[in-house]
Amino acid sequence: MDNDNKLDRFLKLGKAGEGTYGVVYKAKNKLTGKNVALKKIKLQKFYNKGCSEGVPSTAMREITLLKGVRHSSIVELLDVMYTTDKLYLVFEYLDLDLKRYMDHSKQPLEAELVKNYMKQLLDAIAYLHSHRILHRDLKPQNLLVDKEGHIKMADFGLARSFSLPTRTYTHEVITMWYRAPELLLGEKMYCTGVDIWSLGCVMAEMLMKRALFPGDSEIDQLYKIFRIMGTPQEDDWPGVQLLPDFKAAFPKWLPKNLRDIVKFNNTEEEILLKEMLTYDPAKRKTAKELLKYNYLKTAKLTTPDLTAFPVEETIDEAGPS
Structure with missing residues (x-):
């Protein structure tokens, strides 16, 4: 399956954050119904700046390291997708x-x-x-x-x-x-x-x-x-x-x-x-x-009070473009 079709699996629910190299969206996998964190990185900004094919070194490092680790207290990198000018990292979603x-x-x-x-x-x-x-x-x-x-x-x-x-x-x-x-x-x-x-x-x-x-x-x-x-x-x-x-x-x-x-x-x-x-x-x-x-x-799983943090379900029908 090509990356454009893989991207169609996801429906954006709203922006979750923004960093140096990209925007992070809360999105839903249409096939599984599970929420994910979708980090979008625009590649063209990094051409001719010493980056590998326009990919910032921090993104390359994150992909390389996270693909090799599996731990219950480390966020899981679920997938990596790309188009001609964007890179998408799909992570498990936390509140x-x-x-x-x-x-x-x-x-x-x-x-x-x-x-x-x-x-x-x-x-x-x-x-x-x-x-x-x-x-x-x-x-x-x-x-x-x-x-x-x-x-x-x-x-x-x-x-x-x-x-x-x-x-x-x-x-x-x-x-x-x-x-x-x-x-x-x-x-x-x-x-x-x-x-x-x-x-x-x-x-x-x-x-x-x-x-x-x-x-x-x-x-x-x-x-x-x-x-x-x-x-x-x-x-x-x-x-x-x-x-x-x-x-x-x-x-x-x-x-x-x-x-x-x-x-x-x-x-x-x-x-x-x-x-x-x-x-x-x-x-x-x-x-x-x-x-x-x-x-x-003596540590045990303890539930935090997240009642003050309502989850916004603002649907972006445009999808993860």
């Missing part, structure tokens, strides 16, 4: 992203829901890292949730495979607020710890309903971290002063007690978060190690 859910929730996330989400996310990250894949852009906007209590990682445009020993990669990855301190200090030899730090920031945001380190520039981001975690020293992070962007003139802040900033539901939450927000990447626990913590062993 909304974690950022929107937190922004519109009247109450902080329930303790059991936070635990449930963290168990699923760490399980997914352990799976990715065991397959030598870094996500590199974990943030609430890239985590999708549904009414059954599932949470799934999406948007693998910045993800990449890694090898051991680690190679030199660009440090200009991961949205600022969730970027690990080693990246902000110019480290180019990094590994799985960057995803763990990002997840720690996400966990703190679930507990606080606001970002823990909301910097507006790289230096402001560092200072936001330093003011809470303390300015890193050689005794707690050996080699930190040798990183390219570390300055001896950095202000010397002492670490604050996280309990004064984050409203923990219990001590186990605090322990898990501190392990994830450890300065020294060599001492930062892996996802596999964190999954052994008693806190996560």
Whole structure:
């Protein structure tokens, strides 16, 4: 079946979001009746810009990586279709992203829901890292949730495979607020710890309903971290002063007690978060190690309250053009 005929299977129900390289629509598969997320990428904009046949590198990376992974907490790429000037990625559909859910929730996330989400996310990250894949852009906007209590990682445009020993990669990855301190200090030899730090920031945001380190520039981001975690020293992070962007003139802040900033539901939450927000990447626990913590062993599927998020069924009769 050619791609034009395959596209006819889908009926657009409305726009679900928009990113750098394309628009995401909620659509329905006419054959199965199931909803999907349809990411449309216009190819002509990328010709002659170093992209493979006009396909942006982020889309190529996402397709390549997602075709090789299968996990209950990673969004599934169902199909790839193309026309002469457009590329369509068909994903399983979830109700909304974690950022929107937190922004519109009247109450902080329930303790059991936070635990449930963290168990699923760490399980997914352990799976990715065991397959030598870094996500590199974990943030609430890239985590999708549904009414059954599932949470799934999406948007693998910045993800990449890694090898051991680690190679030199660009440090200009991961949205600022969730970027690990080693990246902000110019480290180019990094590994799985960057995803763990990002997840720690996400966990703190679930507990606080606001970002823990909301910097507006790289230096402001560092200072936001330093003011809470303390300015890193050689005794707690050996080699930190040798990183390219570390300055001896950095202000010397002492670490604050996280309990004064984050409203923990219990001590186990605090322990898990501190392990994830450890300065020294060599001492930062892996996802596999964190999954052994008693806190996560009692996690169970917990249903979020999505009653405040009515699903709009605005039909676009024009189809996915």
